[in-house]
Each structure stands twice: as structure tokens, then as C-alpha cells.
Amino acid sequence: MKTLFKVLNLLALLGATAWIVSNFDWEPIVTFLTLLSSFIYLEFKKDSTDKHDADKKLFDKFNEALPYYNVSYVAVTSLKSPFINNKMDPFFDFDSSWNDVHHTFLNTKLEKKKQKLYRSISLFTSLLAEHTVTHNNPRLQWIPADWEQRNRDEYNKACNDISKSQDEVVKDYNDFVRYAKHLLKV
Numbered sequence: 680m681k682t683l684f685k686v687l688n689l690l691a692l693l694g695a696t697a698w699i700v701s702n703f704d705w706e707p708i709v710t711f712l713t714l715l716s717s718f719i720y721l722e723f724k725k726d727s728t729d730k731h732d733a734d735k736k737l738f739d740k741f742n743e744a745l746p747y748y749n750v751s752y753v754a755v756t757s758l759k760s761p762f763i764n765n766k767m768d769p770f771f772d773f774d775s776s777w778n779d780v781h782h783t784f785l786n787t788k789l790e791k792k793k794q795k796l797y798r799s800i801s802l803f804t805s806l807l808a809e810h811t812v813t814h815n816n817p818r819l820q821w822i823p824a825d826w827e828q829r830n831r832d833e834y835n836k837a838c839n840d841i842s843k844s845q846d847e848v849v850k851d852y853n854d855f856v857r858y859a860k861h862l863l864k865v
Contacts, residue, residue, distance in 0.1 A: 681721065688718045730785045735863050737784055741793075744777065745769050745852070753803075754849045758811065758841050761819040767807060770848075773797070774804045792858055796851040803844040810837040 692714040698707040749769045756762050776782070778797055784790040811820045822841070827834040859865070 685718065685721045688714060688721060692718055731863055734784050734786055734789060734859075735865060737782065738859050738863055738865065740782075741777075741859075745773050747856075750849060750852045753845050756845075758807070758845070759822050759824075759838055761814045761816070761821040763818060764813070764820040765818070767804075767820075770800050770807075771804050774801050786862060789855075789859055789862055792851075792855040796848070796855045799844065799847040799851045803841075803848050806837075806841050806844050810841060 692711070695707060695711040695714050699711055746769060749766055752763075752766045753770075756766075774797070777793075778801075782793075784793055807820075811822055813819070814821050822834070822837055826837070
């Protein structure tokens with residue numbers, strides 16, 4: 680489509696040039712300058728659709744890697760109680776694979792929001808790895824209640840840190856997705 684506009688503009692520019700040669704007046708000169716400026720614009724304009732297409736594809740990969748239902752699970756689950764450990768797998772996978780050049784958005788503001796989300800997920804996963812253990816049921820994980828009797832301050836700090844980190848992940852996720860949907864119109 681852009682090529683068609685360039686060709687039509689170029690043909691009109693040639694017509695305006697012939698008009699200047701046959702009638703040297705201000706009208707053909709204004710027409711010529713207008714067509715020349717639009718031709719230059721079409722020739723050198725950055726094509727943002729390619730950029731958005733690449734970011735849309737990466738955003739689709741993001742949605743596959745970190746599904747909303749996992750984030751909503753984190754939003755409503757208290758990790759003091761036993762929780763399903765495989766619901767956390769997408770967070771650990773995201774932490775291990777989304778901080779490289781292959782997962783970089785071309786839009787700088789979108790990339791900054793993804794990096795903020797990445798940092799909050801990285802903190803969240805490190806807190807989970809540090810402060811939770813497997814429950815009697817191997818599918819479950821938790822912050823053991825007996826830690827509360829042994830060292831109440833450390834137990835409360837671990838619970839508070841994880842809870843704050845959960846909130847931060849959910850907030851950053853929502854901020855990133857909201858901005859991406861607005862920018863990419865998906």
C-alpha cells in the first residue's frame with residue numbers, strides 16, 4: 680500500500696514538474712513543493728507497523744509463558760497455607776528465560792514495563808525458593824507453620840515479604856498487560 684502511494688505521488692510530482700515548465704507561476708510551485716514533501720515523507724517515514732507486529736508476536740509468547748490464571752492464582756492465594764506448587768512453574772520459567780535479547784520488546788516503554796515485571800517475578804521466585812518447602816503432599820508447597828513457633832519474627836518476615844512480593848507481581852503484571860494491550864491494540 681505504501682508503495683502504491685509512493686508511485687502515485689511520484690507520478691503527480693512529474694505532472695507538477697511539467698506544469699511548472701509550461702506555466703511558471705506560484706500555483707504549480709506550491710503544488711510541486713507539497714507533492715515533493717509528501718514524497719519525502721513517504722520515503723523516509725519509519726514504518727511502525729513492523730515494530731508493532733514484532734511486539735505483538737512477542738506479547739503472544741508472553742501470554743503463553745505467563746498465563747493470566749497463574750497470576751490470578753497468586754493474587755488470591757495465601758502462601759502461608761499449602762498451595763499447588765505447579766501453579767508457580769510459569770513464574771520460575773519466566774524468571775529463567777525472559778531476561779535475554781530474544782524476549783526484548785522493541786518499544787522501549789513496553790520493554791521497561793516488562794523489565795519491572797521481570798524484577799518483581801525474580802524477587803518473588805527467589806523468596807519462594809528460600810522460604811517454602813514441600814508439604815506432606817508432594818504437589819503442595821507452603822511456609823511451614825512450625826517455623827512460627829521456632830522463630831516468630833523470621834516466620835512473620837518471610838510471610839510479609841512473600842505477600843508484598845505477590846502484590847507487586849500482580850500489580851506489575853496488570854500494568855504491563857494493560858499498557859501492551861493499549862499500545863498494540865490487542
